[in-house]
Amino acid sequence: MSTATTHHARPTGASHGHSRRGRRRAQGSPWVALAFAAPLIVYLVAFYAYPLIRSIDLSIHDYNVRAFVQGDADFMGVSNYVDVIRNPLFPQALWNTFLFVLVSLVFQYALGLALAVFFKRRFPLSGVLRAMFLIPWLLPLIVSGSVWAWMMNSDSGVVNSFIGIVGIDPVNWLTSPDTALASVIIANIWLGIPFNLVILYSGLQNIPDEVYEAASLDGAGPWKVFWRITFPLLRPVSAITILLGLVYTLKVVDIVWIMTRGGPADSSLTLAVWSYREAFGTGQPDFSPASAIGNILIVIALIFGLVYVNLQRKVDQ
Amino acid sequence: MHIKFTRAATGFAGAALALGALAGCSSDNSDSDAAGGTFTWWDPYPQHEDGSDWDHRVQACGDEAGVTIDRTAYDTNALTNQLLLAAQEDSSPDIALLDNPAVSTLADTGALIGMDELGFDTGDIDENLLGAGMLDGTAYGIPIGANTLALYYNADILDEAGVDPASVTDWDSLNTALGKISDAGHKGITFAGIGTEEGTFQFLPWFWGAGADLSELNSPEAVEALDLWVSWVDNGWAPQSVIQNSQNSTWEEFLDGQTGFVENGTWQVNSAADASFDTGYITLPAKDGGAAPAPTGGELIVAPAQDDEARYDVSRQIIECMTTPEGFVDTAETFAYYIPPTKEGQDQFAEANPDLEVWVDAVRAAKARTGDNLGTDYPLISEPLWTAVQAATSGAMSSQDALDAAQADAEAATGR
Numbered sequence: 067m068s069t070a071t072t073h074h075a076r077p078t079g080a081s082h083g084h085s086r087r088g089r090r091r092a093q094g095s096p097w098v099a100l101a102f103a104a105p106l107i108v109y110l111v112a113f114y115a116y117p118l119i120r121s122i123d124l125s126i127h128d129y130n131v132r133a134f135v136q137g138d139a140d141f142m143g144v145s146n147y148v149d150v151i152r153n154p155l156f157p158q159a160l161w162n163t164f165l166f167v168l169v170s171l172v173f174q175y176a177l178g179l180a181l182a183v184f185f186k187r188r189f190p191l192s193g194v195l196r197a198m199f200l201i202p203w204l205l206p207l208i209v210s211g212s213v214w215a216w217m218m219n220s221d222s223g224v225v226n227s228f229i230g231i232v233g234i235d236p237v238n239w240l241t242s243p244d245t246a247l248a249s250v251i252i253a254n255i256w257l258g259i260p261f262n263l264v265i266l267y268s269g270l271q272n273i274p275d276e277v278y279e280a281a282s283l284d285g286a287g288p289w290k291v292f293w294r295i296t297f298p299l300l301r302p303v304s305a306i307t308i309l310l311g312l313v314y315t316l317k318v319v320d321i322v323w324i325m326t327r328g329g330p331a332d333s334s335l336t337l338a339v340w341s342y343r344e345a346f347g348t349g350q351p352d353f354s355p356a357s358a359i360g361n362i363l364i365v366i367a368l369i370f371g372l373v374y375v376n377l378q379r380k381v382d383q
Numbered sequence: 384m385h386i387k388f389t390r391a392a393t394g395f396a397g398a399a400l401a402l403g404a405l406a407g408c409s410s411d412n413s414d415s416d417a418a419g420g421t422f423t424w425w426d427p428y429p430q431h432e433d434g435s436d437w438d439h440r441v442q443a444c445g446d447e448a449g450v451t452i453d454r455t456a457y458d459t460n461a462l463t464n465q466l467l468l469a470a471q472e473d474s475s476p477d478i479a480l481l482d483n484p485a486v487s488t489l490a491d492t493g494a495l496i497g498m499d500e501l502g503f504d505t506g507d508i509d510e511n512l513l514g515a516g517m518l519d520g521t522a523y524g525i526p527i528g529a530n531t532l533a534l535y536y537n538a539d540i541l542d543e544a545g546v547d548p549a550s551v552t553d554w555d556s557l558n559t560a561l562g563k564i565s566d567a568g569h570k571g572i573t574f575a576g577i578g579t580e581e582g583t584f585q586f587l588p589w590f591w592g593a594g595a596d597l598s599e600l601n602s603p604e605a606v607e608a609l610d611l612w613v614s615w616v617d618n619g620w621a622p623q624s625v626i627q628n629s630q631n632s633t634w635e636e637f638l639d640g641q642t643g644f645v646e647n648g649t650w651q652v653n654s655a656a657d658a659s660f661d662t663g664y665i666t667l668p669a670k671d672g673g674a675a676p677a678p679t680g681g682e683l684i685v686a687p688a689q690d691d692e693a694r695y696d697v698s699r700q701i702i703e704c705m706t707t708p709e710g711f712v713d714t715a716e717t718f719a720y721y722i723p724p725t726k727e728g729q730d731q732f733a734e735a736n737p738d739l740e741v742w743v744d745a746v747r748a749a750k751a752r753t754g755d756n757l758g759t760d761y762p763l764i765s766e767p768l769w770t771a772v773q774a775a776t777s778g779a780m781s782s783q784d785a786l787d788a789a790q791a792d793a794e795a796a797t798g799r
Contacts (some may be wrong), residue, residue, distance in 0.1 A: 131467060131488055134467060135494050136494035137471065207600040240622050241627060243778065327579075327627075328578075329773050330773045330779060331770075331773055331774035331779030333777075339638065347579075348580075349459075349463050349464075349482075349484075350766065351464060
């Protein structure tokens, strides 16, 4: 299991190995080696290096609409970043992002794990049920976002009519600044459960049955088995699940944009949504602050990635 | 060995193809001759598909100029973004139809050429409509038609509640009517308070109707206008969904038959006639009576700058075809809601469609959003305004606080 995750962490190392072997067999010309590596290099430069460089370029210049077309933007250094961080929206967006990511991850992971453990026991129709839990993953986001927005509609939504049956007053889910963030988090949790379920379920398959047999011989109850065996042995898989979930959740724009557009009154504005709104949401594109916010997000994701790699290294030792 | 080399070569070829495809994006239309060939056309009407009446109308103008028109439709917001990206990549379309407040912003980048350069005289066009496309005294676009807002009503609900639509002439009488409709068990009114340009567009008749001015967003008149909307939501006369509704979803809500009034545009005339209940419309009332100045909506036809200036001649012919009085009337009749922007066109149109004369009057009375010398500052003022509308209607802030914040943001953005 841990070998599987290290493969994930070093895909480029593996391909370097391939090209080195290629050169040995071709005996000589480094051009042949280069030719073999070229498709990969072209791909990496065109689709990874260039966009990243362009994003940094946008964020350190003042690309207003005019400068964007004429390509004569003034160099601004880090002042776009300073403006973004000083903007009163920044602490709010950062806090919303934090809540959005943390609450989403906790619930996605907990519910995903509970379902994975539940489905580990095979029972009639378990396959069908498990497949049904994958539906959120298969639906286009525009569909799930619109359906959630529709269900949470204040006046005619199904959620309010359900809670009305048990005598709770209708809640203005998406139109009140107090509940808008909670609403998009609920929708996002629902979206993230299948991903957690699938990865954790496959992790469970890799825990050897003998361990469980030994535990039952020693008289461990189901609760003890979970905390002493399943959970610790699942730790590497859990770590990568949560890291991937974190990266996915940090950059969520679509579901929030469809449901609330970050509103009302910026109450559900996350950093990613803010960045999108600056660039494309207003009909008055501000690419420079947008890419500054985007780059801050990349740095945040990178920090967590490094924390993960560090933890992984400690575990390997 | 030989096989391996072939594979490498294939890899190279693949990469080269991919790069070629990337490069292709930026050299789309530089290879065709000015005479004959294909001319690109972008418009914000994705609802009119290939083969629709509108598509035929566009193609007919291409045929007349002896070229094929390759038409692409985008969503309104996306169209502005696409035009900007295209201008940067030198791959602009030959002709575009652009939402009127965006024209001056795009013209300011140098991405559009002036209509005088193409040899058009824009003297006949109504000033309130042409104003949106003016920058420093030059017209960068010609309106192909105009629309505006009005108050549609559900006659069945008004009858049931005992409201005579003719009695609604100012805010007080409107509020009385909404109260009666609400007592009869229906929603009084719905509108689009969404956090986009559409939200500002819908708010402006009330804002201007109270006597407020876009250069002072937090004036007492502006606060009164926003309080009016807030009171509708708070009283339950308007549904909560107005905070998120676009004009289309507002209209859908109205068609559901549960709402007395809806603020919507001339473009819904046909749909209103097809509704399952009786409908009618009145002009939007100003605070103290009379018609509120509604904003003009509608697209301007613009010619993005091209590397190959020889193309302008055909572009001119296509624009000409869309902007003769007959062309305006043709467009108006194709859409059934676009009022021609010249006196001559309006007269011809009103003669042929006497029942739509009320709309012609409304368009003549309407006000350009970028008018009052706002020009490229308008989008910078509109964004804080719709943000304030959202904050107040959702209850996050009082109208006064929300508009104070909006005014501060607008001043910071425009430097006025």
